[in-house]
Amino acid sequence: MREIFVLGAGVIGMASAYALASEGLEVTVIDAGTGPAAGGASFGNGAQLSYSYTDALASPSLIANVPKLLLGFDPAFRLTPSLSPRFWAWSLSFLTNASRSSFERNTIEVLKLAMESRRGFAEISKKISFDHRSTGKLNLYSTHRGLRNAESLSRLKNKHGTEQVVLTAEEAIEREPALARFSHPFAGALWSPFDEAGDSWLFCQNLHTVLERDYGVKFKFGTKIEALRARSGKIDAIITDTGEFSCNRVVIALGAGSAAIARTAGIRLPIWPMQGYSMTIPASEMAPSVSITDTSRKVVFCRIGDRLRIGGLADIGGENPKFKKQRFAALLEAAKGMFPEAGDYTGNVNAWTGLRPMTPNSQPMVGQSKIEGLFLNCGHGSLGWTLSMATAARLAQAIRMEGNVISGAASLIHVHSN
Ligand SMILES: Cc1cc2nc3c(=O)[nH]c(=O)nc-3n(C[C@H](O)[C@H](O)[C@H](O)COP(=O)(O)OP(=O)(O)OC[C@H]3O[C@@H](n4cnc5c(N)ncnc54)[C@H](O)[C@@H]3O)c2cc1C
Known part of the structure; x- marks a missing residue:
C-alpha cells in the first residue's frame, strides 16, 4: 500500500515525487522522455519564479x-x-x-499557492542547486x-x-x-x-540525482503511457508501450498530456x-x-x-x-x-x-479524482515552475487525507462509468 506511481517527470512530477518520497512512500516515476523534464514545458520555460504576478x-x-x-x-x-x-x-x-470578480478570485487563489511555493523553494534550494536567484x-x-x-x-x-x-x-x-x-x-x-528565477530543467536534473540516491525513487524513462485502467471505481493498471504496471495509487502529472490519459480512465480534465x-x-x-x-x-x-x-x-x-x-x-x-x-x-x-x-480558471488541479487511488497534479498553465513546490505539498497532504479534493478546478472533473 505504500507504493505510488507518478506519471510525468516534468517539474510537477519531480516535485510530486520529492514530496511523496519525503513522506516515506515508495515512488516510481514514468515518462516517455529520455530523462527528467526532457519532453515538456519544464525544459525551456521563462525561468521566472513569479510569486507575485499570478x-x-x-x-x-x-x-x-x-x-x-x-x-x-x-x-x-x-x-x-x-x-x-x-x-x-x-x-x-x-x-x-x-468576469472581474472571477478574475480577482482566481488570481488570489493562485497567489496563495505561489506564496506557499516560495517557502518550499527556500527549503529545497538548501539541498539542490538550479541557478536559483532572488x-x-x-x-x-x-x-x-x-x-x-x-x-x-x-x-x-x-x-x-x-x-x-x-x-x-x-x-x-x-x-x-x-x-x-x-x-x-x-x-x-x-x-x-x-520574485525569483531559476532553471527548471536543472532543478529536475539535480532533484533526479537526490531522489534516486537518497530516497530510492525508481525512474522508467522512454516509457509512453497509453492508458489507465480502473475496475469497480478503483485504479488498477497503467498500460504503457513497454507493458502493464498493476497499481493502486497513481498521480497524473503529465502537463498538457494529462487530459488525454485521464480520458482513458473516463475522467474529463478541462486542460x-x-x-x-x-x-x-x-x-x-x-x-x-x-x-x-x-x-x-x-x-x-x-x-x-x-x-x-x-x-x-x-x-x-x-x-x-x-x-x-x-x-x-x-x-x-x-x-x-x-x-x-x-x-x-x-x-x-x-x-x-x-x-x-x-485550465479555464488558471488554477491547477490537485487532489484525488473520483476514481479511488487516482490523484491529480496537473493544469498549472503559465505558472507550473512557480507553483510546483506548493502543489506537490498539497498533493502529499491529499494522499495523507485520502479522499479529499484539496484545491483547484477539480469540481469540473466529470467521471463516466466504464
Ligand atoms: C513559453 C513558456 C514560458 C513559461 N514560463 C514560465 C515561467 O517563467 N514561470 C513559470 O512558473 N512557468 C512558466 N511556464 C509554465 C511551466 O513551464 C509549466 O506550467 C510547467 O512546466 C508544467 O510542468 P508539468 O510537469 O506539469 O508539465 P511538463 O513539463 O510538460 O511535463 C510533462 C511530462 O509528461 C510527459 N508525458 C506527457 N504525456 C505522456 C505520456 N502519454 N506518456 C509518458 N509521458 C508523458 C512528458 O514527456 C513530460 O516530461 C511557461 C511555459 C511556456 C510554454
Whole structure:
C-alpha cells in the first residue's frame, strides 16, 4: 500500500515525487522522455519564479481583445478555434471565469499557492542547486491606463502577502540600469521584490540525482503511457508501450498530456494547451539582472547563470501543435527589437517551444479524482515552475487525507462509468 506511481517527470512530477518520497512512500516515476523534464514545458520555460504576478488568463480585458486575437492583430497572442468539442467546452468555462470578480478570485487563489511555493523553494534550494536567484521582477506597462489597472490589482494582492509597488519609468531604470537601453518607451513598471528565477530543467536534473540516491525513487524513462485502467471505481493498471504496471495509487502529472490519459480512465480534465516559445542565448554585460516582463508584447527576459532566457507568445489552437518557424522568428525579432544589446542573438540561439497546460480558471488541479487511488497534479498553465513546490505539498497532504479534493478546478472533473 505504500507504493505510488507518478506519471510525468516534468517539474510537477519531480516535485510530486520529492514530496511523496519525503513522506516515506515508495515512488516510481514514468515518462516517455529520455530523462527528467526532457519532453515538456519544464525544459525551456521563462525561468521566472513569479510569486507575485499570478494574474489569471481569463479576464475582462482579454475578452475585450478577442476580436483582435481572432483576426491575428495581436503579435503575441493567437486564437485559432479548434473544431474539437473539448475546445468549445473549455472555452465556455473560460468565458464564465472572465468576469472581474472571477478574475480577482482566481488570481488570489493562485497567489496563495505561489506564496506557499516560495517557502518550499527556500527549503529545497538548501539541498539542490538550479541557478536559483532572488532577482525581483519588473513588469513594464506601455500605457498609464495599464499601469493604473495593475496598481489597483496589486493593492488587492498586497493584502495577501506580496509587496508590489508601482514605479515611474525613471525609477524602474534606477532599479535596473539595463532598462536605459530598452528600445520601447514605457509608462512605468510594477516592481515585485520577492520574485525569483531559476532553471527548471536543472532543478529536475539535480532533484533526479537526490531522489534516486537518497530516497530510492525508481525512474522508467522512454516509457509512453497509453492508458489507465480502473475496475469497480478503483485504479488498477497503467498500460504503457513497454507493458502493464498493476497499481493502486497513481498521480497524473503529465502537463498538457494529462487530459488525454485521464480520458482513458473516463475522467474529463478541462486542460487545453497554450503554446509558447523561448530562446536561450549567452547574456552580455548589458543584460538585465532583474527579471523583466514586457506586458504589452508578452515577452519575458530572465537571467539564468550566464545565459539569458527569453520567453513569450501565447497561441491557443489545436490540441497537439508543432513548432512553427514563423512564430519563433516573430519572438526573435521582438526580443532583438526590445533589448538589442542584452545578449548574442547571432550565434547558437536555442529555439524551443512548449505547451502551457491551461485550465479555464488558471488554477491547477490537485487532489484525488473520483476514481479511488487516482490523484491529480496537473493544469498549472503559465505558472507550473512557480507553483510546483506548493502543489506537490498539497498533493502529499491529499494522499495523507485520502479522499479529499484539496484545491483547484477539480469540481469540473466529470467521471463516466466504464
Ligand atoms: C513559453 C513558456 C514560458 C513559461 N514560463 C514560465 C515561467 O517563467 N514561470 C513559470 O512558473 N512557468 C512558466 N511556464 C509554465 C511551466 O513551464 C509549466 O506550467 C510547467 O512546466 C508544467 O510542468 P508539468 O510537469 O506539469 O508539465 P511538463 O513539463 O510538460 O511535463 C510533462 C511530462 O509528461 C510527459 N508525458 C506527457 N504525456 C505522456 C505520456 N502519454 N506518456 C509518458 N509521458 C508523458 C512528458 O514527456 C513530460 O516530461 C511557461 C511555459 C511556456 C510554454
